[in-house]
Amino acid sequence: MDSAWVALALTLKVAGWATAINLLMGVAVGYTLSRWRFRGRDVIDAVLTLPMVLPPTVLGYYLLVLLGRHGAVGQWLQQNLGIQLIFTWQGAVIAASVVAFPLVFKSARAAFENVEPSLEQAARVLGLSEAAVFFRITLPLAWRGILSGTLLAFARATGEFGATLMVAGSIVGETQTLSIAVYEAVQAGQDQTANFLVLVTSVSCLALLLSAGYLAPGRIAGQAQRGDR
Amino acid sequence: MMWQVELHSRFGHQQSAFELDIAFTSNSQRLVLFGPSGAGKTQTLMMMAGLNTPQHGRVVFNDKILLDSQSGVHLPARVRGLGYVFQDYALFPHLTVRQNIGFALHEGWLNPPPSHKDPSVNHWIEVFQLEAVANLYPEQISGGQRQRTALARALVSQPEALLLDEPFAAMDRPLRLRLRSELLQLQAELSLPMVLITHDEEDMQAFAQEVIQVDNGKVVSDSSPSD
Numbered sequence: 294m295d296s297a298w299v300a301l302a303l304t305l306k307v308a309g310w311a312t313a314i315n316l317l318m319g320v321a322v323g324y325t326l327s328r329w330r331f332r333g334r335d336v337i338d339a340v341l342t343l344p345m346v347l348p349p350t351v352l353g354y355y356l357l358v359l360l361g362r363h364g365a366v367g368q369w370l371q372q373n374l375g376i377q378l379i380f381t382w383q384g385a386v387i388a389a390s391v392v393a394f395p396l397v398f399k400s401a402r403a404a405f406e407n408v409e410p411s412l413e414q415a416a417r418v419l420g421l422s423e424a425a426v427f428f429r430i431t432l433p434l435a436w437r438g439i440l441s442g443t444l445l446a447f448a449r450a451t452g453e454f455g456a457t458l459m460v461a462g463s464i465v466g467e468t469q470t471l472s473i474a475v476y477e478a479v480q481a482g483q484d485q486t487a488n489f490l491v492l493v494t495s496v497s498c499l500a501l502l503l504s505a506g507y508l509a510p511g512r513i514a515g516q517a518q519r520g521d522r
Numbered sequence: 523m524m525w526q527v528e529l530h531s532r533f534g535h536q537q538s539a540f541e542l543d544i545a546f547t548s549n550s551q552r553l554v555l556f557g558p559s560g561a562g563k564t565q566t567l568m569m570m571a572g573l574n575t576p577q578h579g580r581v582v583f584n585d586k587i588l589l590d591s592q593s594g595v596h597l598p599a600r601v602r603g604l605g606y607v608f609q610d611y612a613l614f615p616h617l618t619v620r621q622n623i624g625f626a627l628h629e630g631w632l633n634p635p636p637s638h639k640d641p642s643v644n645h646w647i648e649v650f651q652l653e654a655v656a657n658l659y660p661e662q663i664s665g666g667q668r669q670r671t672a673l674a675r676a677l678v679s680q681p682e683a684l685l686l687d688e689p690f691a692a693m694d695r696p697l698r699l700r701l702r703s704e705l706l707q708l709q710a711e712l713s714l715p716m717v718l719i720t721h722d723e724e725d726m727q728a729f730a731q732e733v734i735q736v737d738n739g740k741v742v743s744d745s746s747p748s749d
Contacts (some may be wrong), residue, residue: 414573415612417599419626420679428631433616 297490299466300474301497307382307457307470308450311389315397315446320439323401324431338402345395349455352391356460360384378460385461385468389453393446400442404435441506448501452494524549524715529569529579542566542576542739550732552709553717554725557736563719564609566736567685570717571606572599583683605681609688611672613660619671620656623647626679646674666697673708683715690725702728 326338344352360367360378370376378384408431416426454472461468463477471494478487525548533540542562555563568574570581570588578591583604588597599606613622621634624643628634636657647656650670655663660671669689676684689705690698706729709716720726726733735742 409612411608411610411612412614414568414599415606415608415614416625418571418573418602418604418606419675420600422600425629425631429633430614433633 296465296474297471297486297493300469300471300490301493303382303466303468304451304470304472307385307389308447308453310386311393311450311453312397312443312447314386314390315394315450316439316443319394319397319401319442319446320432323398323403323439324405324427326398327402327405341398342395344392345399349392349453350459353388353456353459356384356388356391356456360387360460380462380464380468382461382468385453385457385470388456388460389450392453392456393449396446396449397439397442400445401435401439404438404442405431407438408434444501444504448498451498451501523547523582524551524584525553525717526580526582527566527570529566529576529581531565531569531576531579540739544736544739544741546734546741546744548732548734548744550730551713551715552706552729552731553715554730554733555717555719555736556723556726556730556733557721557742559721561736562739563721563736564687567606567687567717567719571604571685572597572602573606603682605676605679605684607669607672607676607684607686607689609691611660611668613668613671613675615660618657618659619652619663619667620647622660622671623652623674623678625675642678646678650674665693666701669693669701673705677712677714681714683717686716686718688719688721690720690722698725705729 322341326334357379358364360370362368362371362377362379367378370378378387412430412434413426416430417423421429452472453470454476457468457470458473458476463469463473469477471490475487475490475494478484478490525546527547528545529542530544531542533542540562542565544562544566555566557563565574569576569579572588575596576589576591579589580587580591581589583602587593587595588602589595614625617625617633618636620638620643621636623646624634624638624640627640627643628638647653650673652667652670652674655667660668663671686705690701693701702725705716708714718725718729720729732744734744
């Protein structure tokens with residue numbers, strides 16, 4: 294059973310990093326796409342949403358081609374920084390990030406688009422710089438939507454299998470996350486281990502979904518209506 | 523001259539195009555832009571405040587050039603020193619009445635804390651009788667209180683002029699009359715130049731020292747209301 298806890302710890306580490314990266318990039322990309330109109334905006338949105346619809350194995354293949362020893366990025370990293378990403382937990386982080394990214398940036402974009410432009414205008418007229426408008430008005434008003442998308446992305450990253458297996462493989466204690474450990478246990482006929490792993494995974498995902506639902510915008514609107522008038 | 527305004531902009535394409543071509547000068551403390559909705563009044567006011575940019579134009583207030591597309595001057599809204607009251611008040615829904623009013627006094631990337639007690643914030647809360655609702659959120663207060671909060675928020679930063687976009691539009695008659703006289707009184711006390719937009723003839727009659735009538739993006743007439 295110890296290996297289950299090792300796999301859980303690794304899964305949380307990989308999903309945690311993937312979520313942190315997605316939060317930063319998702320907010321930046323979501324904000325950019327919601328505020329600036331430029332040629333190719335729809336194409337960028339579609340490309341960034343692809344991980345949601347492409348089979349994870351196809352994504353894994355793309356990542357291998359890109360990050361592998363002969364890939365454009367992989368070769369550069371190896372030669373210049375001595376970094377190898379394939380078959381490492383960092384590689385698993387990248388795979389999980391790519392797969393879960395649309396969930397963050399889509400909800401961030403929608404949340405930013407829902408912020409009333411006149412509120413930002415009002416803040417400008419009251420003397421705020423663009424950065425201050427973002428941190429004092431736009432981000433606080435979009436925050437709930439971003440957060441619930443981020444929790445979903447964490448859940449998605451926790452359950453990531455296909456792309457992670459292709460990019461990072463299945464090395465116990467190194468890259469073998471919960472979902473991969475389940476697959477390995479079933480393949481090896483270790484039913485007891487598989488049962489335990491499945492239980493741990495299901496409980497953690499349920500807990501995540503409940504917290505994501507708790508933070509969903511609908512609930513906030515419900516709370517707001519409890520005003521005096 | 524207090525106000526020198528010249529604005530030119532074209533919106534939309536071909537058949538549905540709207541051309542804004544506004545020019546006026548005024549020395550009045552209470553100037554009203556009067557006209558039907560869709561005439562270009564809000565666009566004009568937003569361009570004066572720096573919230574929108576005309577394709578070309580010039581806005582001068584008390585000899586201070588706020589915008590001059592010819593010489594490339596374009597002061598951003600935050601340094602024009604003008605207060606603006608939005609038609610829907612645009613109160614920040616995540617901040618209390620007190621935080622909304624103190625918004626401009628707090629610099630940096632963080633909002634004022636709910637407990638902040640700046641003397642001028644307290645002063646305006648008192649003037650507009652908002653003590654009882656100071657710690658409530660905008661959606662928890664009445665329409666009249668919202669308008670007073672929006673006025674207080676604009677006045678706290680001591681603007682050189684106040685621009686008001688249809689401030690009485692969403693109100694029933696008794697409230698409208700009361701807030702109109704409050705605004706007139708306030709204007710007289712502070713001798714603060716105000717530019718007010720309305721499509722309501724009664725508002726215009728009651729408030730205006732000078733009326734610029736706008737229709738379909740053009741100035742139709744410029745007169746005092748008794749003319």
